[in-house]
Amino acid sequence: MIRRTVLLSLVSSFASSAQMWPWEVATAWQQPPGETRISPKSTCSSLQALTSYEFSIISARLIPASKGRPEFCRVSGLIQPEIKFEVALPLSWHGRLLMMGNGGYAGEDLDFIGRAMMRDSAVSSGFAFTQTNTGHEAEGEPLGAFAINPQKLLDYAFRAVHVTAETAKRIAAAYYGIVPKRSYFVGCSTGGRQGLIAAQRFPADFDGISAGAPVLDFVSTQVNYVPVMRAMAEAPVSEEKLKLVGKIVYTLCDEKDGLKDGSIDDPRRCGIKPSMHLPRCSSGDAADCFTDGQIHTLETLHSDQYIKGQKVFPGWPVGAEAEAPVVIAPGVILEGHSGWYRWLVRGDQPPDFTQFSEAFFRYMAEPQKRPKLQLSELDFDRNPPRLDWIRETLNATDPDLSAFRDRGGKLLMWFGWADPALNPLMGIDYYEAASRKMGASTPDFFRLYMLPGVLHCFGGIGCDSAPRLAALIDWVERGKAPDSILASRIVAGKVIRTRPLCPYPTVAKDKGSGNIDEASNFVCAASDAR
Numbered sequence: 001m002i003r004r005t006v007l008l009s010l011v012s013s014f015a016s017s018a019q020m021w022p023w024e025v026a027t028a029w030q031q032p033p034g035e036t037r038i039s040p041k042s043t044c045s046s047l048q049a050l051t052s053y054e055f056s057i058i059s060a061r062l063i064p065a066s067k068g069r070p071e072f073c074r075v076s077g078l079i080q081p082e083i084k085f086e087v088a089l090p091l092s093w094h095g096r097l098l099m100m101g102n103g104g105y106a107g108e109d110l111d112f113i114g115r116a117m118m119r120d121s122a123v124s125s126g127f128a129f130t131q132t133n134t135g136h137e138a139e140g141e142p143l144g145a146f147a148i149n150p151q152k153l154l155d156y157a158f159r160a161v162h163v164t165a166e167t168a169k170r171i172a173a174a175y176y177g178i179v180p181k182r183s184y185f186v187g188c189s190t191g192g193r194q195g196l197i198a199a200q201r202f203p204a205d206f207d208g209i210s211a212g213a214p215v216l217d218f219v220s221t222q223v224n225y226v227p228v229m230r231a232m233a234e235a236p237v238s239e240e241k242l243k244l245v246g247k248i249v250y251t252l253c254d255e256k257d258g259l260k261d262g263s264i265d266d267p268r269r270c271g272i273k274p275s276m277h278l279p280r281c282s283s284g285d286a287a288d289c290f291t292d293g294q295i296h297t298l299e300t301l302h303s304d305q306y307i308k309g310q311k312v313f314p315g316w317p318v319g320a321e322a323e324a325p326v327v328i329a330p331g332v333i334l335e336g337h338s339g340w341y342r343w344l345v346r347g348d349q350p351p352d353f354t355q356f357s358e359a360f361f362r363y364m365a366e367p368q369k370r371p372k373l374q375l376s377e378l379d380f381d382r383n384p385p386r387l388d389w390i391r392e393t394l395n396a397t398d399p400d401l402s403a404f405r406d407r408g409g410k411l412l413m414w415f416g417w418a419d420p421a422l423n424p425l426m427g428i429d430y431y432e433a434a435s436r437k438m439g440a441s442t443p444d445f446f447r448l449y450m451l452p453g454v455l456h457c458f459g460g461i462g463c464d465s466a467p468r469l470a471a472l473i474d475w476v477e478r479g480k481a482p483d484s485i486l487a488s489r490i491v492a493g494k495v496i497r498t499r500p501l502c503p504y505p506t507v508a509k510d511k512g513s514g515n516i517d518e519a520s521n522f523v524c525a526a527s528d529a530r
Helices: 006-018 046-048 113-124 148-178 189-200 220-234 241-259 292-300 352-363 388-394 403-406 424-439 468-478
Strands: 055-063 074-077 083-090 095-101 128-132 182-188 208-212 303-309 310-313 328-330 330-333 410-416 445-450 485-491 494-501 508-510 522-526
Touching: 046 055, 046 148, 055 128, 074 148, 074 388, 083 148, 095 113, 095 148, 113 128, 128 148, 148 182, 148 189, 182 189, 182 468, 189 208, 189 410, 208 468, 220 292, 220 303, 220 310, 220 352, 220 424, 410 424, 410 468, 424 445, 494 508, 494 522
Parallel strands: 095 128, 095 182, 182 208, 208 410, 410 445
Antiparallel strands: 055 074, 074 083, 083 128, 303 310, 328 330, 485 494, 508 522
């Protein structure tokens, strides 16, 4: 069942762009009392004259107020060679710039409903807002097809966000007479990777970064999709059986955190192995059991991946199998599906694991593009792809954040424990690597939050709605470190549960009394997971 009906074409557009609508709401942050606002020092139309060799201003015009959103100046432009961008400038500005990241292989229409919602939220709260399509248009170059062009690949990998941020600051300075006093970035998935790239490569671009579910090890993620989808092809596990796995997982794991609440605060404590804990079919296939082949498929999913004896990627934690609300567009929520829906199973269409990894190996992995390559052709042990260059280009795995730290930057990273698109253990591995590199003071500028039961960016059975941007701004500007962030689970517009999001490695622990659906009855404490 879908809670709200929308045009199928709209849903398809969002689904192909890997969930990039607002996960951060600018209106959750309130400007400090007594802080003055800045008015424009020039006309909106005069910004067209900023066109230069580096970028062209296509249009600069006032957009009338609408539905509670105030009038603002919208600047649309093009940075060489094909990076589309926009800057939205409120007529009453508090001096802060906010940039929104991208999803999937990017190339989004900047007027997609989720992106427009984020823009409207930002300008309504007094932010100057900017975004980019990263240098290509998904409609004409779907998935990774754009990467045949080396410059478009580099723009997508790291350049587009950087030059868009620089250009947006120049435009804001021309309009208001001063440069932004603070700049913030919010993104999830590819947007999360973009945020980490900014902290690692361009530490002066943003003062605060919210990086959600980042595909930080982009290359290994695509490599890992391959054996999983091969196993699914040889011995498919239906969506109904995935939901059965979910029931077994939550039956065995729910209370291991000391509280039976339909949630698993850290699936690493579960210790579940498909070969040990799932019922085997004695003969043939049946709805309430698993064949040896299906057991092998699930073992492949949940086991570490090795190539030539070396571990290259962690096995996926359990938790995504359960039936859960799957968000596919703003206000469009699919009920009755496993959390793995679309990513691992997708009816008669290739799931996203297949589509994303095929695009990567066809257009990005090696200099010699192979548009007709099939995943069955890849043999990592005998003939591994030459991936060193693309790792340096796409990955956001550099643990040295000293330049970002030294200029006072703050990084808030978060991951859903039940993420079916990107392995959440990537986030933990990176945070621990950065902590080893940066030392004991790492939490002073970089914190990770793991969200129990939350799918990719949002959705699932956990508390996925939280004012992370507000917490980030308070951290940057007031020095108030986010020791916990209040998160909510909202169903049909009603808050049904709240929990504190706790900085890793702590978790939300029940105080032992009171309503378990109220955050006030929990405290952030050490986890006993191993």
